[in-house]
Amino acid sequence: MMNAHAHDNAFPCAGWGVTAVAELEAICRGEGCETAADEALGRHTSMGVGGPTPLMVWPRHPEAVARVLEWCTERGLAWRILGGGTNVLASDAGVAEPVINLTSLIDGADVHPPTALFPAGTPTAQALRASAHAGLAGLVWSTGLPGTIGGAVAGNAGCWGGQMADVVARLEVIDGAGKWQTLEADELAWSYRRLQLPARLGAASVIVAVAVNVRPEDPSKLTGRSFELQHRKRESQPVGARNAGCIFKNPDPEHAAGWLIDQAGCKGIGIGDAQISELHGNFLINRGGATYADVDALITRVKTAVREQSGITLEEEIRRW
Numbered sequence: 001m002m003n004a005h006a007h008d009n010a011f012p013c014a015g016w017g018v019t020a021v022a023e024l025e026a027i028c029r030g031e032g033c034e035t036a037a038d039e040a041l042g043r044h045t046s047m048g049v050g051g052p053t054p055l056m057v058w059p060r061h062p063e064a065v066a067r068v069l070e071w072c073t074e075r076g077l078a079w080r081i082l083g084g085g086t087n088v089l090a091s092d093a094g095v096a097e098p099v100i101n102l103t104s105l106i107d108g109a110d111v112h113p114p115t116a117l118f119p120a121g122t123p124t125a126q127a128l129r130a131s132a133h134a135g136l137a138g139l140v141w142s143t144g145l146p147g148t149i150g151g152a153v154a155g156n157a158g159c160w161g162g163q164m165a166d167v168v169a170r171l172e173v174i175d176g177a178g179k180w181q182t183l184e185a186d187e188l189a190w191s192y193r194r195l196q197l198p199a200r201l202g203a204a205s206v207i208v209a210v211a212v213n214v215r216p217e218d219p220s221k222l223t224g225r226s227f228e229l230q231h232r233k234r235e236s237q238p239v240g241a242r243n244a245g246c247i248f249k250n251p252d253p254e255h256a257a258g259w260l261i262d263q264a265g266c267k268g269i270g271i272g273d274a275q276i277s278e279l280h281g282n283f284l285i286n287r288g289g290a291t292y293a294d295v296d297a298l299i300t301r302v303k304t305a306v307r308e309q310s311g312i313t314l315e316e317e318i319r320r321w
């Protein structure tokens, strides 16, 4: 199965053994990357759920990403990519593949209108701050969006009437074979919470930098708008609780998933430590010790209740690992 989405799970292939993991770890260390063996994914996802990966790698520069991808591809071995982990629901058993954690890819931002280039691991909030401080509009709609800018692009994140598809000018990508590719906006196929990269890039490509279109704007206007959106987010979403954002896609503009879940009487219901937020029906929160099994069972219960009440089948927005 060669490529569909840059953000899809690892592609099926030969298994990872102890020797291959040790070899990759040595290569990563040689590239100056931090690594951690048997690292629990729950420590790196906002939901706080998920078992171990045999190896987590934090690349400092895109060349290290390229080296890892090339090495894995030559051996037919798969990898997974993690940004801020704010849209991932990882299984209790963990994953078989090493995880490339891009939160370390943060050096080399270059804010020069009409574009601003950010390394993929840059928190989206930091990219917004940096452009707003320079008096540049483009990312204000992303106020309150957690995670990295690479993750936001991979999932075409959107809120307050904006989405990444509307602002991306160019992407720097390491393809499935470990080769550097520059993709212009017209090569990108966007849809609701999806980005499809050209098939020629192969499976599980990694976005290493994102150039967004920016334009001069009065800094006080930008700050004012951002404050307003922050306030609205705090009022309508369980901002302090552990969660992974909206669990379900909105089926259509007339039927927001949160409203459907509310109508089906699911607000506040729980299984184990997993609970549907009282504040927003499309947010599932971890009250402390929720497991993947709890979250999975609760998602199934909500889907069933909504289908029975409205006839609509909800589709998941979160990425399951």
Ligand SMILES: Cc1cc2nc3c(=O)[nH]c(=O)nc-3n(C[C@H](O)[C@H](O)[C@H](O)COP(=O)(O)OP(=O)(O)OC[C@H]3O[C@@H](n4cnc5c(N)ncnc54)[C@H](O)[C@@H]3O)c2cc1C
Pocket (backbone or CB within 6 Å): 006, 007, 008, 009, 046, 080, 081, 082, 083, 084, 085, 086, 087, 088, 102, 120, 144, 145, 146, 147, 148, 149, 150, 151, 152, 153, 154, 155, 156, 157, 158, 159, 205, 206, 207, 208, 237, 238, 239, 243, 244, 245, 246, 319
């Ligand atoms: C409180 C809260 C509020 C949220 N509000 C919103 C909202 O309003 N709108 C919205 O759209 N989302 C929202 N989300 C979901 C999430 O924050 C966004 O989707 C975010 O942009 C994901 O970025 P991330 O770095 O955390 O990605 P991750 O969760 O780390 O990854 C998501 C997917 O993208 C892939 N990926 C990550 N980085 C890369 C990369 N560089 N190259 C290729 N693939 C990559 C991963 O493999 C994974 O499949 C919210 C989440 C929370 C917790």
